[in-house]
Amino acid sequence: MAGARELPPDQVLVQRLRDGDEETFALVLNAWSGSMLRLAMSFVSTKASAEEAVQDTWLAVIRGISDFEGRSTLKTWVYRILVNTAKARGTKESRTVPFASLLPEEEGPTVDASRFRAPGEEYAGHWAVGQEPRPWHIPEDHVLRGEVREVITEAIDELPPRLRTVITLRDVAGYGSEEVCSLLEISPGNQRVLLHRARALLRRKLEEYLSGTHHVAGGRGRA
Amino acid sequence: MNCDDFVELVTEFLEGALPEEDERRFIEHLPECSGCESYLDQFRQTIATTGELTPDDISPEARQQLLTAFRDWQR
Numbered sequence: 001m002a003g004a005r006e007l008p009p010d011q012v013l014v015q016r017l018r019d020g021d022e023e024t025f026a027l028v029l030n031a032w033s034g035s036m037l038r039l040a041m042s043f044v045s046t047k048a049s050a051e052e053a054v055q056d057t058w059l060a061v062i063r064g065i066s067d068f069e070g071r072s073t074l075k076t077w078v079y080r081i082l083v084n085t086a087k088a089r090g091t092k093e094s095r096t097v098p099f100a101s102l103l104p105e106e107e108g109p110t111v112d113a114s115r116f117r118a119p120g121e122e123y124a125g126h127w128a129v130g131q132e133p134r135p136w137h138i139p140e141d142h143v144l145r146g147e148v149r150e151v152i153t154e155a156i157d158e159l160p161p162r163l164r165t166v167i168t169l170r171d172v173a174g175y176g177s178e179e180v181c182s183l184l185e186i187s188p189g190n191q192r193v194l195l196h197r198a199r200a201l202l203r204r205k206l207e208e209y210l211s212g213t214h215h216v217a218g219g220r221g222r223a
Numbered sequence: 224m225n226c227d228d229f230v231e232l233v234t235e236f237l238e239g240a241l242p243e244e245d246e247r248r249f250i251e252h253l254p255e256c257s258g259c260e261s262y263l264d265q266f267r268q269t270i271a272t273t274g275e276l277t278p279d280d281i282s283p284e285a286r287q288q289l290l291t292a293f294r295d296w297q298r
Contacts, residue, residue, distance in 0.1 A: 020297030022290065029289060034280045051281055058289045062296045109231065116227045125225030132226075132258025136265055138272065145275075152273055171273040177238060188240070196234035203262075203269040 007031060010074045017065045029058065032075065035173040036082050038156075042165035043086035045093050053086040060085070076179060083183055099162065099186040102193060106162070110200035136210055148206065155205040159198055166191060167198035224252040229259045233266045 007013060007027060016024040033054055040050035060081050068077060115131040117124050127133075138148055156164055156172075165184065169175045175183075181191050229252055235241045236249050253260050280286075 020293075022294060025293045026290060029286060033286070034277065037279050037281055051285055054281055055285050055289060059292055062289075062293050109227065111227065111230045113227070116225075125227045126256070127226050127258040132256075133261040133265055135261050136268060138268055148272055149276055152269075153276060156273075156276075167273065171270055172276050174274065192234050192238060192240065196231070199234060199266060199269055199273075200230070202273060203265050206269055206272070207265065 010070070013074055014065065014068060014070065025062075028074075028078075032078065033058075035168065036079065038168050038172065039079070039165065040082060040086040042161045042168065043083070043090035045090075049089055049093065050086070053082065053089050056085050057082040076183070080183060099184045099190070102190055103162075105160075106194060106197060110197050111204075133207065134211075136206075138210070148209070151205055151209045152202055155202050156198075159201060163194050163198035163201070166194040167202070170195055171199070224248045226252075226256060226259050229256070230262055233263055236263075237266070237270075 008016075008024075013024060013028065017028075036054045036057065037047075037050055040053040041047065044050050044053060057078065061078055064081075068074065072080070115128055117126050117128050119125075139145060156167065159167065166180065166186075169180045169183065170177070177188060177191060180186070181188055184191070186194075229249065232241060232245065232249055236246065241249060253263070
């Protein structure tokens with residue numbers, strides 16, 4: 001469980017940043033820039049543009065930290081600046097992601113209908129023969145776990161932008177539902193629809209990957 | 224509850240957002256269906272693995288520029 005980067009509590013962080021403590025600034029920069037970059041990617045078209053949005057955000061934080069009122073957590077405040085900065089860039093690049101309502105392709109079943117028994121059949125709506133999910137064994141081996149994470153990273157990159165945004169905030173950055181709703185100005189129900197669809201797509205990718213490697217694992221003498 | 228309904232309710236279940244009656248039917252379905260039990264477990268594993276991702280990072284140059292900007296602003 002390496003990488004549990006414990007930051008000091010907000011009050012301490014903010015005071016040290018105001019005092020110009022470079023070590024503290026480096027600490028938050030390291031802790032948050034990565035997930036900020038991923039989040040920014042949801043609103044702009046290129047990685048370069050996302051990186052600029054992150055940089056602009058940090059510059060705004062440096063200039064604005066003395067005015068930070070502590071009405072939200074420091075991290076939420078920083079991320080909100082990022083969302084606004086990235087959105088403004090996205091608008092210029094005509095790539096806006098309005099969250100007010102769901103797109104048609106974001107609704108409907110998240111599991112392929114062919115995996116269930118068809119209407120009219122006995123046990124309609126239940127898993128079809130041979131289609132039911134089988135228990136997984138995510139490898140504990142360090143290298144193989146790295147491969148599994150690679151599969152998920154790629155799958156996230158391939159997600160439609162709005163799904164990517166929500167799952168990045170919720171499951172990668174670890175935000176709660178309320179925070180995400182307020183950052184993205186989205187209703188709790190719609191947020192759950194997007195999150196569920198994103199998770200279902202990732203689960204499917206993992207399922208494909210793990211069923212493909214099973215016999216390899218077997219060949220390595222799993223008793 | 225049918226399996227094709229079950230799979231659509233997993234996130235709502237995990238968030239504690241299901242209405243009481245739906246939650247009861249969701250839970251009652253589990254011991255009856257190993258496929259859905261696996262599906263729920265796989266969802267949990269997917270979420271846990273996603274939480275292990277180390278996000279991309281900004282370039283060392285960008286990082287250095289920001290550290291310099293922080294130092295200069297304080298002067």
